[in-house]
Amino acid sequence: MGKIELTKVRKSFGEVDVIPGIDLVIEDGEFVVFVGPSGCGKSTLLRLIAGLEDTTSGTIEIDGKDATALPPAKRGLAMVFQSYALYPHMTVRKNIAFPLKMAGMEAAEQAKRIERAASVLNLTAYLDRRPGQLSGGQRQRVAIGRAIVREPAAFLFDEPLSNLDAALRVGMRQEISELHQSLKTTMIYVTHDQVEAMTMADKIVVLNAGRIEQVGAPLELYHTPKNIFVAGFIGSPRMNLITGNEAAKHNAHTIGIRPEHITVGDGPWEGVVGLSEHLGSDSFIKVDVAGLGTLNVRGTGELNVHHGDRIKLAPAGKIHRFDANGLAI
Amino acid sequence: MSTHSSRLAARLMVAPSVALLLVWMIVPLAMTLYYSFRLYRLISPERAGWTGFTNYVWFFQSPDFWLAMLNTLALVGGVLVITVVLGILIALLIDQPVKGQGVLRILVIAPFFVMPPVAASILENLFMHPQNGLFAAVSMGLGTQPILFLQDYPMWSVIGIVSWEWLPFSTLILLTALQSLSSEQLEAAEMDGAGAFSRFRYIILPHATRAITVVILIQTIFLLGIFGEIYTTTQGGPGSASTTLPYLIFKQAIVAKDIGRAAAGGIIAVILANIVAYFLMRGIGRHLDA
Amino acid sequence: MARAQSPRRTALMTLAAWSVALIIFFPVLWMILTSFKTEVSAVAMPPEFLSADWTLDNYVEVWARSDYPRFFWNSVVISVGSTLLGLVIAVPAAWAMAFVPGKKTKDLLMWMLSTKMMPAVAVMIPLYLLFLKLGLIDTKIGLVIALMLMNLPIIIWMLYTYFKEIPAEILEAARMDGAGLWNEIVHVLTPMALPGIASTMLLNVILAWNEAFWTIILTTTKAAPLSAFIASFSAPQGLFYAKLSAASAMAIMPILILGWFSQKQLVRGLTFGAVK
Numbered sequence: 042m043g044k045i046e047l048t049k050v051r052k053s054f055g056e057v058d059v060i061p062g063i064d065l066v067i068e069d070g071e072f073v074v075f076v077g078p079s080g081c082g083k084s085t086l087l088r089l090i091a092g093l094e095d096t097t098s099g100t101i102e103i104d105g106k107d108a109t110a111l112p113p114a115k116r117g118l119a120m121v122f123q124s125y126a127l128y129p130h131m132t133v134r135k136n137i138a139f140p141l142k143m144a145g146m147e148a149a150e151q152a153k154r155i156e157r158a159a160s161v162l163n164l165t166a167y168l169d170r171r172p173g174q175l176s177g178g179q180r181q182r183v184a185i186g187r188a189i190v191r192e193p194a195a196f197l198f199d200e201p202l203s204n205l206d207a208a209l210r211v212g213m214r215q216e217i218s219e220l221h222q223s224l225k226t227t228m229i230y231v232t233h234d235q236v237e238a239m240t241m242a243d244k245i246v247v248l249n250a251g252r253i254e255q256v257g258a259p260l261e262l263y264h265t266p267k268n269i270f271v272a273g274f275i276g277s278p279r280m281n282l283i284t285g286n287e288a289a290k291h292n293a294h295t296i297g298i299r300p301e302h303i304t305v306g307d308g309p310w311e312g313v314v315g316l317s318e319h320l321g322s323d324s325f326i327k328v329d330v331a332g333l334g335t336l337n338v339r340g341t342g343e344l345n346v347h348h349g350d351r352i353k354l355a356p357a358g359k360i361h362r363f364d365a366n367g368l369a370i
Numbered sequence: 371m372s373t374h375s376s377r378l379a380a381r382l383m384v385a386p387s388v389a390l391l392l393v394w395m396i397v398p399l400a401m402t403l404y405y406s407f408r409l410y411r412l413i414s415p416e417r418a419g420w421t422g423f424t425n426y427v428w429f430f431q432s433p434d435f436w437l438a439m440l441n442t443l444a445l446v447g448g449v450l451v452i453t454v455v456l457g458i459l460i461a462l463l464i465d466q467p468v469k470g471q472g473v474l475r476i477l478v479i480a481p482f483f484v485m486p487p488v489a490a491s492i493l494e495n496l497f498m499h500p501q502n503g504l505f506a507a508v509s510m511g512l513g514t515q516p517i518l519f520l521q522d523y524p525m526w527s528v529i530g531i532v533s534w535e536w537l538p539f540s541t542l543i544l545l546t547a548l549q550s551l552s553s554e555q556l557e558a559a560e561m562d563g564a565g566a567f568s569r570f571r572y573i574i575l576p577h578a579t580r581a582i583t584v585v586i587l588i589q590t591i592f593l594l595g596i597f598g599e600i601y602t603t604t605q606g607g608p609g610s611a612s613t614t615l616p617y618l619i620f621k622q623a624i625v626a627k628d629i630g631r632a633a634a635g636g637i638i639a640v641i642l643a644n645i646v647a648y649f650l651m652r653g654i655g656r657h658l659d660a
Numbered sequence: 661m662a663r664a665q666s667p668r669r670t671a672l673m674t675l676a677a678w679s680v681a682l683i684i685f686f687p688v689l690w691m692i693l694t695s696f697k698t699e700v701s702a703v704a705m706p707p708e709f710l711s712a713d714w715t716l717d718n719y720v721e722v723w724a725r726s727d728y729p730r731f732f733w734n735s736v737v738i739s740v741g742s743t744l745l746g747l748v749i750a751v752p753a754a755w756a757m758a759f760v761p762g763k764k765t766k767d768l769l770m771w772m773l774s775t776k777m778m779p780a781v782a783v784m785i786p787l788y789l790l791f792l793k794l795g796l797i798d799t800k801i802g803l804v805i806a807l808m809l810m811n812l813p814i815i816i817w818m819l820y821t822y823f824k825e826i827p828a829e830i831l832e833a834a835r836m837d838g839a840g841l842w843n844e845i846v847h848v849l850t851p852m853a854l855p856g857i858a859s860t861m862l863l864n865v866i867l868a869w870n871e872a873f874w875t876i877i878l879t880t881t882k883a884a885p886l887s888a889f890i891a892s893f894s895a896p897q898g899l900f901y902a903k904l905s906a907a908s909a910m911a912i913m914p915i916l917i918l919g920w921f922s923q924k925q926l927v928r929g930l931t932f933g934a935v936k
Contacts, residue, residue: 093832114838126833130851139847143838187837379841380760383752384768387816390749391775394783394809401786460680468674476920477685483919484688485870487891488908492691495901502703502901504690511706537684539930546927584931591777598872602891619781624877629785636782647777 042104043195043227044069045090050099052085052251059085060251062099067195067229067244072221075231076238077248077274083231084199086248090229091197092116103194114143119188120197123204125180127172127187134168137186144191158186161220178209185220195227202237214241235275239263247271264359269367272297278325278337280361287333293362293370300325300339301358305346308355312336314346328354399640405633412627425634434610435635438618441525445614446593448529449536450586457540457585458578462570464541465548475545482538486598493531494520494603524604524612531599536592540585547581548574587650594643615639688916695719695905702902718906727881728889728907735885735911737800738875739868742807743861746815749808751857754819755849759831769820776813780873791878798880806874811864818863818929822856823849859925862918866926869915886911 045067052060060082067073075083088094090101092113100109108116119140128136137158141151159165162182172180181201188196198217202210218241221228232238238245239259247254247262247270254274255267266272272280280297288296305326312330324344328336338354346352362370409421429435464474481489497503498519506516519527551574559569597616600606606613606621613621619639623632682689693709694702701712722728757765787806788797796802826849834848850857872887879888890911919926 091836093835113832113836114840118836120833120836122829122833124827124829126827126829128830128834128848128852139834139839140837143843187833191837376760376841377762380756380762383756386749387753387772387812388768390809391772391812394812395775395778398783398786398790399778401789402782405785460684463673463677463680466673466677467670468677469670470674470678474677474681475923477681479919479923480685480688480916482926483866483870483915484912485887485890485915486872487887488912489687491890491904492687492908495904496690496694497687502705504707507706534684534687539926542923543927543931588931595780595873597780598876598887598891601872601876616779616781620784620877623785623788629789632781633785636779636785639779640782643777643779643782647774650777 042069044104045195045227045229046102047090048100048102050089050101051097052089052094053097058251060089063253065246065253065256067227070225070227072218072228072230072241072243074238074242074245075229075248076233076235076245079233081248082251083248087197087199087229087231091118091120117194118197119191119193120199121184121188121201123200125184127180127183129172132169132171133164133175133183136172136183137190140187140191154190158189161189162186177205178213181205181213185217189224193226195229198228198230200231200233202232217241235277239275247274265369266361267369269295269297269363272361272363272369278339281336283333285332291360291362294365295363295367297361297363298356299358300337302356303336303338304355304357305338305340305344305352306355308353310336310354312352312354314348314350314352317347319343328352330354402633402636405629406637408630410629412629421630425631426638428631429635429638434613434618437610438613438615441612442594442614444525445529445532445596446590449533449593450589452529452533453536453540453589454582454585456537457544458582460537460541461544461548464545475542478541479538481534482536484535486535487602489535490531490599490602493534498527520604521608524608528600528604528612531603532593532596536589540589543581543585544578547578551577590646590650594646615642691905692909694902695909697902699900699902702900702905718902719910722903722907722910731884731886731889732910734800734883735869735887738803738807738885739865741800741804742811742868743815743864745804746808746812746864747857747861750812750815750819754816754823755845758820758823759828769817772813772816784877788877797878798883800883803875803878803883803885806878807868807871810871810874811867814867814929815860815864818860818925819856821928822853822860825856826852859922860929862922863925863929866915866918866922
């Protein structure tokens with residue numbers, strides 16, 4: 042019901058090729074996350090799928106039908122905007138009813154769908170309020186409600202959580218994931234936050250400068266990144282990348298090792314502790330190792346090391362190897 | 371959001387405005403240009419014919435023309451100076467913590483909403499009239515002769531009337547600009563050791579410069595076309611003493627009924643306005659919200 | 661500045677500010693006072709204030725003139741009519757330029773602005789002759805058209821700045837919700853833009869009411885609005901001072917009142933959005 046296929050989709054603004062060419066298949070029911078740094082084209086890609094921008098060339102198929110030339114209203118997709126884009130002069134009820142009204146649905150059917158959406162999203166008490174009277178999280182839910190009632194082929198989320206504070210973000214993240222579990226509709230979700238990507242996605246699409254760097258399940262990207270960009274983007278703190286002699290020892294131009302895969306104690310790498318951050322549950326330290334540079338190390342629990350200490354480190358996990366072009370070997 | 375369909379719709383929606391403004395501008399302008407090269411007087415329409423630059427030459431050789439240019443310059447320049455200088459001072463004054471600021475603003479703004487004929491008429495008759503006006507009463511009270519404003523100082527009288535009308539505009543704009551100045555900036559300056567005058571010179575004045583520029587540019591647009599006040603009071607006189615360029619053209623058209631000449635005057639006015647507009651666009655274009 | 665200042669300084673500032681304000685307002689005040697005096701009282705030297713004879717006769721007599729109510733009505737029709745006509749043409753244009761801007765949009769706006777700078781005298785003759793030929797001289801409709809064209813740049817500019825403040829995402833959401841252009845304008849854009857449209861109307865009604873060039877040139881007797889009337893009859897043979905004051909007071913009162921509510925719109929509208 043919600044399969045979306047992009048074939049050689051290209052988008053340029055004037056002379057600038059924002060998206061040089063993308064091929065992508067999104068299966069029905071998948072939760073796909075487009076992730077990447079600012080300006081990588083993820084929002085543009087979403088808007089192309091939505092129909093809010095025209096493609097320069099290429100085709101977009103929704104459920105087997107060519108939707109490239111269709112206006113947004115006819116694609117059967119619903120979008121949740123970053124700023125929620127609620128109609129400020131309408132009540133919550135009217136906001137949610139609007140797409141149904143535009144579709145010419147009967148009032149009775151409209152009411153039924155609105156009630157259902159409101160109860161799923163805990164909005165029943167707010168139906169007669171205006172957006173201006175709601176909190177950020179509530180507005181977020183109204184925006185989702187407006188999308189749900191249309192029973193679309195797919196939901197499109199454009200960085201929906203970036204305007205919420207940290208605590209609220211975690212809660213809403215889980216709510217959206219639960220929504221996906223219950224509705225089982227395709228969801229395409231754009232974010233720059235790789236934590237959101239890792240926790241919510243069935244499939245992650247990592248974008249960089251308009252190109253797809255890698256597509257895969259979250260843990261697939263974590264364990265086997267195809268290139269340095271993906272390796273550095275997924276995982277927090279960033280993977281340590283080491284060039285030079287140490288890399289040559291492993292037959293590679295660059296090697297990478299994640300901070301959580303380094304142990305403190307005995308090992309081949311000796312260095313001096315620089316910055317150390319102790320959170321109680323984890324410790325993050327920066328160690329200056331001769332010949333390798335500064336390594337980020339993560340330890341569970343409390344690590345009893347402090348600024349200035351001389352310590353030894355050992356790799357205790359996968360060492361990723363990359364060639365001179367940045368590709369994984 | 372620009373898709374093919376919305377771009378086409380957009381062009382259609384702008385079309386009527388563009389078409390109307392084009393017609394409003396181009397067609398009459400072209401006709402004026404045409405008339406300016408012709409001999410055409412309404413009293414003897416049968417003698418119409420091509421006359422080349424005769425009409426233009428008349429203007430450049432006419433002392434009335436140069437006087438009108440001077441008067442126009444005096445009007446625009448005089449009003450600008452008066453309204454901007456006084457405007458800043460009054461805006462600064464009202465911006466202070468004074469009681470009843472709301473009512474103060476209403477009082478100061480009122481003259482702008484008085485239509486030009488009324489403003490002119492009231493100031494002429496109730497104030498400047500040599501027998502019955504308030505200024506005459508003041509003179510008599512002081513034992514001096516009442517000043518014959520419209521007779522002896524016609525251009526200054528017009529400048530005075532127009533300044534009174536436009537002072538509220540500049541005050542309001544400058545007051546708005548002053549009040550948009552964040553108090554935090556001034557507080558930071560105070561912590562940096564700046565006294566009241568320094569704060570005015572280095573913080574308030576630069577911030578207000580943009581508004582002052584806008585005031586000058588906008589007022590110039592409107593001041594170049596001042597008409598109603600002159601028509602109501604002096605009718606450009608005595609003689610041509612208070613005739614500005616627009617009024618001169620009006621006199622040629624309506625009083626002398628010389629269409630050809632008036633058209634030439636109109637073209638001269640357009641050229642001058644374009645020169646002014648060029649500098650206006652350079653200045654104001656930067657500041658506008660486009 | 662939120663700190664307290666000495667009560668003496670406040671008092672001094674307040675005195676200065678009020679003095680200046682009253683001086684500026686004084687001609688209006690004096691006019692209103694004079695309108696309630698008898699003619700004799702109005703021209704008395706030295707001017708009478710508390711000792712004057714007060715009367716309402718002036719208002720009654722001016723209004724009872726056969727033509728004054730007609731001039732008043734003309735002003736209403738012409739200012740409201742030209743503004744409404746202008747809005748009908750300007751709203752779509754401003755919408756298009758605010759939400760579907762092209763490369764030329766900024767130039768287009770600047771050009772529209774520049775048409776306002778063209779001296780009216782340059783087009784006075786052909787327009788007068790054209791109006792004469794079309795029989796539009798001294799007609800309300802003729803004046804409505806002329807004033808609408810005069811104010812069209814300002815109306816478009818003001819609407820443009822108000823429309824720009826509407827988040828584009830809301831209109832995109834409406835598109836995604838299935839609203840076509842018509843529905844988008846009716847259900848989403850207009851309700852959100854209503855305050856801006858009202859402000860634009862307010863300012864332009866004021867500008868049209870006070871217009872004193874075309875209203876004088878293009879009318880004689882039948883369609884003359886108040887501006888033309890006062891301009892032609894201000895020579896004191898037609899009206900004595902008290903009646904002149906009454907006629908003037910009635911002519912400006914509606915606009916004074918409207919104007920007091922429209923200060924913000926004035927700033928935005930007449931500075932073409934540069935100062936807000």
